[in-house]
Amino acid sequence: MNSVSSAAGTFGHFTIKAVSQATGLTVETLRAWERRYEVVQPSRDASGHRTYSAADVARLRLLRTATELGHTISRLATLPDDDLAKLVAQSGGQARQLPTRGQGFVERAIDATMHSDPGTVEELLTSAVALLPPTEVINAVIVPLVREVGERWHRGEVSIAQEHMVTDIVRRLVISVSRGYLRSDNGPSLVLSTLSGERHELGILLCSWLAATRRYRTHYLGVDCPADEIARFALEVEAHAVLVSLVMPENAVPALAQLNDLARRLSGRCEVWVGGFAARDLAPEDVPAGCILLPGSSDFERRLDLMAAQHYS
Numbered sequence: 001m002n003s004v005s006s007a008a009g010t011f012g013h014f015t016i017k018a019v020s021q022a023t024g025l026t027v028e029t030l031r032a033w034e035r036r037y038e039v040v041q042p043s044r045d046a047s048g049h050r051t052y053s054a055a056d057v058a059r060l061r062l063l064r065t066a067t068e069l070g071h072t073i074s075r076l077a078t079l080p081d082d083d084l085a086k087l088v089a090q091s092g093g094q095a096r097q098l099p100t101r102g103q104g105f106v107e108r109a110i111d112a113t114m115h116s117d118p119g120t121v122e123e124l125l126t127s128a129v130a131l132l133p134p135t136e137v138i139n140a141v142i143v144p145l146v147r148e149v150g151e152r153w154h155r156g157e158v159s160i161a162q163e164h165m166v167t168d169i170v171r172r173l174v175i176s177v178s179r180g181y182l183r184s185d186n187g188p189s190l191v192l193s194t195l196s197g198e199r200h201e202l203g204i205l206l207c208s209w210l211a212a213t214r215r216y217r218t219h220y221l222g223v224d225c226p227a228d229e230i231a232r233f234a235l236e237v238e239a240h241a242v243l244v245s246l247v248m249p250e251n252a253v254p255a256l257a258q259l260n261d262l263a264r265r266l267s268g269r270c271e272v273w274v275g276g277f278a279a280r281d282l283a284p285e286d287v288p289a290g291c292i293l294l295p296g297s298s299d300f301e302r303r304l305d306l307m308a309a310q311h312y313s
């Protein structure tokens with residue numbers, strides 16, 4: 001996970017800039033809270049710069065939320081983490097805290113995209129990966145970011161080159177992070193691809209990451225692959241499921257014939273899971289027999305957990 005460690009210093013130790021991005025507290029506030037109230041005590045690296053642990057980041061997030069709820073920092077500073085968490089939970093602050101964590105990364109990454117600044121986009125995304133759980137990075141950072149970039153491209157505010165820049169950064173990051181998980185040699189295995197005509201690959205790459213967090217073996221075939229080729233490969237590697245992503249709405253209906261073909265070739269030997277933005281437009285009764293429609297990311301995660309539980313039981 002080289003790219004993660006490069007943004008976050010040694011993995012699990014974060015620079016003040018990364019902590020500022022993750023908590024929404026400015027660098028000046030972080031320094032002032034430390035000096036006046038000793039809210040956390042970061043260590044120092046060889047050059048004398050502060051380095052924060054993941055526990056420091058979690059405490060600072062709680063402190064930020066609690067101050068937003070109206071409590072004074074001088075009173076909060078001495079409370080242990082458990083008491084802070086209780087205070088925030090009792091005030092319903094946890095729910096308010098979550099959306100802001102991803103939003104900060106997205107807003108800054110959009111700004112860096114508009115300034116054609118790939119270094120900052122990459123740094124923001126690697127920090128998000130280091131500081132937030134994968135599901136939150138995907139749903140609260142990456143998906144909103146690429147959708148917003150797509151909308152701005154559509155309105156002519158983002159150039160094709162800027163859109164390609166962001167997609168390439170997301171693509172490389174997701175592949176690199178997914179490779180960092182230990183695989184189980186006898187875990188369930190997945191084949192991921194898109195059907196002929198569909199060139200959007202980020203959806204299945206994100207699925208591959210979520211599967212890797214659960215120690216699945218994944219075979220990524222890239223995009224635009226004929227159904228018979230996907231089926232042949234899946235049978236060769238004895239895959240437990242084939243994942244197909246539909247993004248372009250106009251591809252969804254033509255994809256039904258390809259899905260039918262895929263499901264028929266794999267019948268009884270391997271499941272076919274269908275998801276992606278355009279899959280939401282399909283009615284369950286339109287989906288060919290043998291295919292399982294998973295329109296939301298929580299449907300997908302539940303299915304992954306179910307398959308893993310059945311596999312290992």
Ligand code: B12
Nearest residue numbers: 150154198199200201202203245273274275276277294300
């Ligand atoms: C990046 C991008 C591209 C890149 C893709 C590069 C790559 N390596 O993937 C390139 C430049 C190739 C491209 C091309 C095109 N694109 Co494009 N593109 C996008 C953009 C910005 C992001 C797409 C993306 O990856 N989103 C996908 C992910 C992150 O979200 P998602 O699919 O919903 O996936 C989530 C879930 O659904 C789930 N999931 C996904 N798949 C699966 C599968 C399973 C089994 C499961 C369980 C779950 C699951 O996982 C994800 C996380 O939760 C979008 C903007 C947008 N609004 O999405 C436009 C967009 C999709 N593109 C669009 C267009 C028009 C095109 C082109 C026609 C442009 C052109 N004139 O050439 C071509 C068509 C290519 C083709 N035939 O497929 C339009 C589609 C408009 C429409 N009809 O609705 C969009 C919406 C932009 C816009 N606002 O106009 N594009």
